Amino acid sequence: MRVSVPLRRAYKLINHGPTTLITSAAGTKRNVMTAAWVMAVDFDPPKIVAVVAADTFTRTLVEQSGEFVVNVPTLRMIDVVYAAGQRSGEDEDKFAQFKLATSPASIVGAPFLDGCAAWLECRVVPEPHMQERYDLFVADVVAAWADDASFRDGLWRFERPEDRTLHHLSSGAFITSGDIVQAKS
Amino acid sequence: MRVSVPLRRAYKLINHGPTTLITSAAGTKRNVMTAAWVMAVDFDPPKIVAVVAADTFTRTLVEQSGEFVVNVPTLRMIDVVYAAGQRSGEDEDKFAQFKLATSPASIVGAPFLDGCAAWLECRVVPEPHMQERYDLFVADVVAAWADDASFRDGLWRFERPEDRTLHHLSSGAFITSGDIVQAKS
Numbered sequence: 001m002r003v004s005v006p007l008r009r010a011y012k013l014i015n016h017g018p019t020t021l022i023t024s025a026a027g028t029k030r031n032v033m034t035a036a037w038v039m040a041v042d043f044d045p046p047k048i049v050a051v052v053a054a055d056t057f058t059r060t061l062v063e064q065s066g067e068f069v070v071n072v073p074t075l076r077m078i079d080v081v082y083a084a085g086q087r088s089g090e091d092e093d094k095f096a097q098f099k100l101a102t103s104p105a106s107i108v109g110a111p112f113l114d115g116c117a118a119w120l121e122c123r124v125v126p127e128p129h130m131q132e133r134y135d136l137f138v139a140d141v142v143a144a145w146a147d148d149a150s151f152r153d154g155l156w157r158f159e160r161p162e163d164r165t166l167h168h169l170s171s172g173a174f175i176t177s178g179d180i181v182q183a184k185s
Numbered sequence: 186m187r188v189s190v191p192l193r194r195a196y197k198l199i200n201h202g203p204t205t206l207i208t209s210a211a212g213t214k215r216n217v218m219t220a221a222w223v224m225a226v227d228f229d230p231p232k233i234v235a236v237v238a239a240d241t242f243t244r245t246l247v248e249q250s251g252e253f254v255v256n257v258p259t260l261r262m263i264d265v266v267y268a269a270g271q272r273s274g275e276d277e278d279k280f281a282q283f284k285l286a287t288s289p290a291s292i293v294g295a296p297f298l299d300g301c302a303a304w305l306e307c308r309v310v311p312e313p314h315m316q317e318r319y320d321l322f323v324a325d326v327v328a329a330w331a332d333d334a335s336f337r338d339g340l341w342r343f344e345r346p347e348d349r350t351l352h353h354l355s356s357g358a359f360i361t362s363g364d365i366v367q368a369k370s
Contacts, residue, residue: 051226135226136226168201170339173368185356
């Protein structure tokens with residue numbers, strides 16, 4: 001079940017470096033794009049940065065709307081995660097093509113991808129120089145959600161192998177999130 | 186054995202989101218700091234971004250020298266990875282405290298941490314606004330290295346459990362890099 005995550009804990013949803021799917025929408029158009037280069041830059045209020053390349057349809061939609069959702073997919077979605085990074089959504093609707101179900105987000109116009117483990121609703125903080133020079137977008141996380149089968153009480157669970165997150169190595173090879181280990185303090 | 190990695194492949198050393206150790210040096214001082222918020226932002230020539238908080242000794246050394254090394258530690262080093270994020274190196278030498286052996290880097294003044302799986306030598310690209318506002322440093326990767334037991338021919342191996350990379354969840358709980366899985370193309 002999708003449950004709200006307190007904003008002060010939002011960074012935890014991507015702190016371990018999962019590859020994500022960025023959804024975006026503007027006017028009647030929407031898109032989904034694979035993004036490995038997404039990370040937290042602040043805790044509370046939470047901020048992230050994401051690379052959205054200049055030649056992508058997602059870039060157009062993010063610049064038009066000032067919003068996007070960072071979806072955190074699981075092993076079940078590996079083929080979609082790879083394929084969504086290989087094709088453009090400008091000419092074809094990738095949601096239809098990959099049979100992806102969506103749900104409305106709570107604040108932003110971009111949709112949630114159903115079946116993911118976590119969702120960060122993001123609003124761009126305009127930094128034109130960084131956007132132009134490095135394709136880097138700074139965003140406030142304005143709402144955060146998680147599937148309580150995967151993330152509960154501020155902790156990732158990974159109880160079932162198919163719920164593990166994906167971390168892209170290269171060329172469609174990923175690692176899944178492995179065993180949880182605790183450092184001595 | 187530490188071997189050179191072509192710069193076009195440097196992004197692969199951190200693409201899966203490992204938690205890193207940043208080493209820095211200026212004058213007679215040096216330091217090591219845990220950094221989960223490090224990611225690639227460009228392939229070739231490779232660039233990364235890293236969050237280095239304003240109140241850290243590493244920040245002082247990076248601002249003085251304009252250089253740092255991103256070291257990618259493995260499961261063997263979990264206790265050091267956690268501890269190095271909990272203490273400041275301003276008053277005590279963390280290398281001595283944690284018995285960390287180092288080697289000279291090839292280009293920058295910051296040292297390599299021995300026992301890691303990969304090393305990125307980085308030179309800061311001055312972006313004063315991003316540094317001040319978000320503690321975010323952009324850097325060129327000027328040389329890249331890997332232990333060939335962990336990364337060979339452009340691919341991560343993870344053949345031994347103790348060679349797996351660490352990905353911080355929170356409060357000293359990490360995941361290790363899990364199984365390698367291949368998407369259908």
